[in-house]
Amino acid sequence: MNNLRAALTWCVKRGDAGDGAVAERGLSVAAALSPFWSLRPHLREASAWFARLLDTPGAAAPTPGRIRALAIAAGVACSGDMATMRARALEAERLVEVSDDPLSRAYALGLAAPLSTLLAPPDARDQARTRDGIREALALYGVAGRAGGWEMLQTMMLLCIMSLLMGEFVRAEDDLARTIALAEERGNRYAAGLALDLLGGSAWARSEITRARDYYARYRQTMGVLGDTQSDANACYLLGLLAEQDGDLAGARVSYVQALAMVRAVGDFALIERGAAAIAITAIAARQPVPPRALAYAAAFGLPEAGGKALMLEQALAKAMQGVDAAHGGRE
Numbered sequence: 263m264n265n266l267r268a269a270l271t272w273c274v275k276r277g278d279a280g281d282g283a284v285a286e287r288g289l290s291v292a293a294a295l296s297p298f299w300s301l302r303p304h305l306r307e308a309s310a311w312f313a314r315l316l317d318t319p320g321a322a323a324p325t326p327g328r329i330r331a332l333a334i335a336a337g338v339a340c341s342g343d344m345a346t347m348r349a350r351a352l353e354a355e356r357l358v359e360v361s362d363d364p365l366s367r368a369y370a371l372g373l374a375a376p377l378s379t380l381l382a383p384p385d386a387r388d389q390a391r392t393r394d395g396i397r398e399a400l401a402l403y404g405v406a407g408r409a410g411g412w413e414m415l416q417t418m419m420l421l422c423i424m425s426l427l428m429g430e431f432v433r434a435e436d437d438l439a440r441t442i443a444l445a446e447e448r449g450n451r452y453a454a455g456l457a458l459d460l461l462g463g464s465a466w467a468r469s470e471i472t473r474a475r476d477y478y479a480r481y482r483q484t485m486g487v488l489g490d491t492q493s494d495a496n497a498c499y500l501l502g503l504l505a506e507q508d509g510d511l512a513g514a515r516v517s518y519v520q521a522l523a524m525v526r527a528v529g530d531f532a533l534i535e536r537g538a539a540a541i542a543i544t545a546i547a548a549r550q551p552v553p554p555r556a557l558a559y560a561a562a563f564g565l566p567e568a569g570g571k572a573l574m575l576e577q578a579l580a581k582a583m584q585g586v587d588a589a590h591g592g593r594e
Contacts, residue, residue, distance in 0.1 A: 266291065266295070269288075269291060270288055270291060270292065270311055270315070272284075273285060273287060273288025273291065273315065274288065274314045274315060274318060276288075276320065277315065277318030277319065277320035277321050278318050278319065278320070279319075279320070280319050280320050281320045282320045282321070282323060282325075283320075284320065285315065285318050285320030285321035286320075286321065286325055286327040286328075287327075288315045288318075288321070289315055289316070289321055289325075289327040289328055289330070289331040290327050290330075290331075292308070292311050292312055292315055292331060292334075292335075293327070293330045293331045293334050295308070296334050296338075296412055296413060297412040297450075297452075299334075299338050305338050308335075308338040309335070309338055309343075312331060312334070312335035312338065313335075315331065316328070316331060316332065316335065316350075324357040324360055324361065326361060326363040326365065326366040328357065329354050329357050329358050329361055329363070329366040329369060329370055330365065330366055330369045332350045332351070332353050332354035332357070332374065333350075333351070333354045333369035333370055333373040333374040334369070334373065334413075335350050336348075336350040336351040336354065336373070336374055336377050336378075337373060337377060337416070344381055347377055347381060348377070348378055348381040348382075350374070351373075351374040351375070351377040351378035351381070352374075352378050354369065354370045354373075354374035355370050355374050355375055355378060357370075358370035358371075364402045364405045364406045365402070365403075365406035365408060367398075367399070367402055368399040368400075368402035368403050368406060368408070368413070368417075369399075369413065370399075371395035371396060371398055371399040371402070372395070372396050372399025372400065372402075372403070372413070372414075372416075372417030372420065373399075373413065373416060373417060373420070375392050375395050375396070376392055376396060376417075376420040376421075376423070376424065377420075379392040379424075380423070387427075389424050389427055389428050390428070392424055393421060393424040393425070393428075396417055396420060396421045396424065397421070399417050400414065400417060400418065400421070403417070410444055410447075410448050411448075412450065412453065415441060415444065415445055415448075415450060415453040416453070418437065418440070418441045418444070419438070419441055419453070419456060419457060419460060421437060422434045422437045422438050422441065422457075422460055423460065425437065426460070426463070426464055426467070431464050431467065431468055434460075434464055435461060435464050435465075438457045438460055438461050438464070439461075441453070441454075441457045442454045442457045442458070445457065451484055451487070451488060452485075452488055452490070454484060455481055455484035455485045455488065455490075455493065458477050458478075458480050458481040458484060459477075459478070459481045459493075459496075459497070459500075461477040462474045462475075462477035462478040462481060462500065465477055466504070471504060471507065471508060474504060475501065475504050478497050478500045478501050478504065479497075479501065481493070481497045481500075482494055482497030482498065482501070485497060491524050492524075494524055495520075495521040495522075495524035496521070498517045498518070498520045498521035498524065499517065499518065499521040501517045502514040502515070502516075502517030502518045502521065505517060
């Protein structure tokens with residue numbers, strides 16, 4: 263990987279000097295690393311490389327490489343940077359109108375357009391039109407010789423998300439089953455795990471809690487084997503929510519504590535805040551003792567206090583507690 267980082271650094275330097283050919287090569291390398299970037303521990307690095315490459319003067323032309331890089335960069339924009347994600351997706355959609363490259367069109371319709379739709383205000387989403395574009399993209403992957411690749415699997419899952427948003431759960435679950443089969447055939451266990459996560463969400467939306475729990479357990483097992491700690495933690499958090507909905511507050515708290523311990527290890531403070539707040543909520547709802555300040559959790563879990571993170575955690579917990587206190591008439 264160090265050799266690739268050195269190559270990308272060289273492409274950035276040449277791109278800054280206006281070398282369009284090398285800048286295009288750098289965009290192509292970064293885009294080709296999409297399966298690697300998509301493993302969550304690498305999203306921050308991916309976001310940084312795409313930002314540096316896309317901003318070079320040499321990469322300003324509306325080339326196929328820029329369109330593909332924009333579509334992938336939108337999906338890896340770091341830390342939930344919704345504005346950056348949507349801006350890149352919209353630029354890819356706009357540029358592809360002047361490109362006759364089938365793979366670029368597949369990326370724009372199958373990766374960028376769904377993201378810009380999902381990030382648009384609810385009253386501005388045209389999910390049916392987006393889904394038609396995704397279907398065109400799936401055909402174009404075949405034309406471009408990329409059938410069954412990582413980008414196609416991502417596009418298949420985005421198609422399922424559109425169906426879920428439109429309330430077409432049976433269609434979505436059928437398509438997700440096909441996605442898992444193709445992912446397993448291609449040896450892509452990560453994509454299969456993400457599809458299991460979506461199946462869990464679909465079952466939950468249909469109030470099929472047992473099925474949802476089974477899918478999330480399989481999702482957790484898959485991501486745990488792959489060493490994806492954040493996905494593993496997310497699965498724990500979802501299992502905790504299901505347990506809470508089922509009235510098993512003790513089980514929910516166990517899942518939340520497991521999730522919090524995992525995200526603490528990788529330093530994901532957004533998930534730490536969410537997990538700590540969930541622990542507080544279930545503790546209060548179960549009339550169990552709970553520290554009134556998040557700094558108690560910071561001490562218990564060894565969270566660093568530098569950079570105001572402990573204060574952020576305290577504020578998140580205080581807000582969560584206010585809501586629960588109001589619901590319980592001000593009692594802990």
